[in-house]
Amino acid sequence: MRWVKRHLLAFAALAVLFYMLIPNVVVAIFSFNKPRGRYNYQWTEFSTEAWQHPCGTPGICESLGLSLRIGITASFVATVLGTMVAFALGRHRFRGRAGTNLLVFMPMATPEVVMGSSLLTLFVMMGVPSGSEAILIAHIMFCLSFVVVAVKARVASLDPRLEEAAADLGANAVQTFLRVTLPLAAPGIAAGALLAFSLSFDDYIITNFNASPSSITFPMYVWGASTRGTPVQINVIGTIMFLIALVVVVGGQAYSSRRQKAA
Amino acid sequence: MASVTGTAPALSTGASAPPERRRSNWVPYALLLPGLLWLFVFFVVPMITLFSQSLQEGSIDEGYTFTGNVGIYAEALQSYFPQLLRSIGYAASATVLALLLGYPLAYFMALKAGRWKNVLLVLVIAPFFTSFLIRTLAWQTILSDVGPVTSFARSIGLTNLLQAVGLTSNDNLMASKFAVICGLTYNFLPFMILPLYASLERLDPRLVEAAGDLYASPAQGFRFVTWPLSLPGVVAGTLLTFIPAAGDFINSKLLGNTQTVMIGQVIDAQFLRVLNYPLAAALSFVLLVLILALVMAYVRKAGTEELV
Amino acid sequence: MAEQLSGDLRLVGLTKSFEQFTAVQPTDLTISQGSFFALLGPSGCGKTTTLRMIAGLEDPSGGQILIGDKDITSTKAYQRNVNTVFQSYALFPHMTVLDNVAFGLKRRGDKDAKRKAEEALELVQLAEVGRKKPVQLSGGMQQRVALARAIVNRPDVLLLDEPLGALDLKLRRQMQIELKRIQSEVGITFVHVTHDQEEAMTMADTIAVMNGGRIEQLGDPATLYESPRSTFVANFLGQSNLLRATVTGEPGSDGTVVVRSHDTDLEVSRAHLPDGIREIFLGMRPEKLRLGTGGGPNQLKGTVSDVSFTGVATQYLVRMPWGRELTVVQQNDGSARAVVGENVTISWAAEHGFALDAHQDADAGVDTED
16 A cells, blocks of 8 residues: 555556557557448457558548648748748847747647638638648648747757857858758757648648648548548558657657767 | 967858847848748738628628628627637636646656656657547547446446536536547647646756755645746646637537537638638637637736746 | 754664665764764765765665654654755745745744744845845855755754855855854754865864765864875875885884885884784875975985975975885975975885775775865
């Protein structure tokens, strides 16, 4: 009993972790199911059919491809723009700093449903058609702030004297930036890009306001499936995503801890 | 070491300029311009068009004209006040729950986990990178009326208890207030845990030791030292949980019933199915103002505690 | 300041083992009430672990801790009437200085906490900064706040964990005097952990030199310095020249014994020679050696290989014919200085040498300071 009491915190922590992970486990288990009806909610029998044909249901892999394309483009643009803003905030003095911070912070403090619907009103008034371009614009917008925050944290923690040292050793400004500043800020930029991609890839609410019938992203496909019937392939793709995320996060951790040890 | 004499001339690409030094002025603005322009055109301007849309009259087919119809706000509030209130209530409940659940885990990870710290961090972050719609659908499976969780809850009398306090309306768990709040809590838990973890990890464990050394029991040490020093994380975590939860409609749609409709669901339906743009825009704008007001009041209140 | 009737701090067979190694070997120690006691040793010698066990921040693997007759071994840190001045100060950053100092009193429900805290701040000469936050103070001021925060509780024992480590040299000297003043003023038992031998000798009444989890030697500073009982103490506490030698004679009527080292007969006081050993290290402190024959009957010839002038003194390295260099420190009393390459004679009195068992590492305790 005393042992239990001493480890109460550990038990509580593990219980919470269990709560956070159980849906992923369920998704994985049900990817091996062979449901009788259209819905994959009840266990019937073991089957690897969906794993053998991950694209075996119409539209699913097309939507996945669209989400990947939008995710990659949006995270790339957001990372470039966001990194520039982060460097300005982290390395320069200028007027309007407070206003800039506010403008960066605001999209993170605004519910998605408001951002999505307000963009819809803009596009309607401007006559911009909904579809994948509109989705892309929206995704870049809400990813930008998160990139700025991630990169700024990293830039702020860098010692500006390193850049002065580079300049002192004869590097010109471009060389200093490419050889010293950028490599040092790289982990923050990578984290920001990764975050942007996952936000874009996973977004349903904002996307839904700006999508057209011909631009069905993966989350929209899943949403539609939840009302029409859920193919097992959704679980397969969800499981693969989880495994990839695990590999990426573990890899990132291992990389940063190795760097820390080396330093 | 010989003193270095050949200091390079101060060039003006920005990257090398430390904040203390003033370099040529156009560089930061050049860096800011594209990003801020994007935010301005696709975030600020839409807020204006949203507001303008709410004051227009007409229909999607015939087009809208600006009439300054402020009455739409009265109509919106009158018709959907319960949903608005419910959204705030659910989001607040989910935020409190996420704090209660997230704090022990974040505390454990930051201060007690030792070499398991990184493993736990991976397990917290990884689900965050997987489709949250799929994970929310999984809750349908977990809480399904014929599943083991529900029958267990029935056998220990939990379903009766939930029904008695009004969180469910029958002896099932799905399609209820309970399921919606559980789903919201689950979905935004990582947003609570990560800021908490960040601020607890910065906490110097020697401060807690010092409190113990100065006659503070473990509970007092937590109250007077750990908790106040983790407040920045608490504030950030509660904001990051509350704001998206208040606007969310995926959990209420997938895990709730007609009595659990949240304001996001109404906005979505009014915009995309009923096509009543002015009403939808008005609701959206009300939600924005309400959340901003709540957040500002909260930050001001938390700010008086003098965050470190 | 009222004297407290708490009694001596006693450690009985106190030991601490971690998974792989034993940090503190079973240790018996009595620290008398009201004394200024120093635990001195290199990092990793077990001094901080001992301190943390007394504070209640570390559970002992065995043994007891008593204050007077009261066994406090199994009580928690917050239940002990013991306070610590932490190495990093560990001031609460979210509280004012005054709230920091009053923290312990408030936890014990002292109604007079504020006034007592103000008094304690006066004692450390910081009465005017009570409303500031710790980050607004300099390192030296933070150090004094940490001291006030501990002392204000009138603990039976005050523990100081390398409290001056983060201060610069000048401030450190100042604080050493200040600490000594405060200790004699409040009369609380101070247990001071440090790796700085000079600091320990300046402040403490009694020093325990720790090495490898054990107390190597216990005594007042002068005794430890003049009569070290191991090469570790001889080297760690100041500097020593150690010559390998063999006892060849019996004690003479003048109380000296003849020992032979590198074909030279040397004398050492009988009192400084442990019983029953023949192979010894003959040790001499550098400042006890003289250049020239005026220092005493013991004489060695050598060549000056290095001269460094330090202001109050000059330090020489003198190479012996068998290759080893001896360190000699001469007061800068106006006499002529030797130059590199000069042949000199070193001399010293018999009572200035000490003898150690040769069955140990001659270099123990050298360069172990941080």
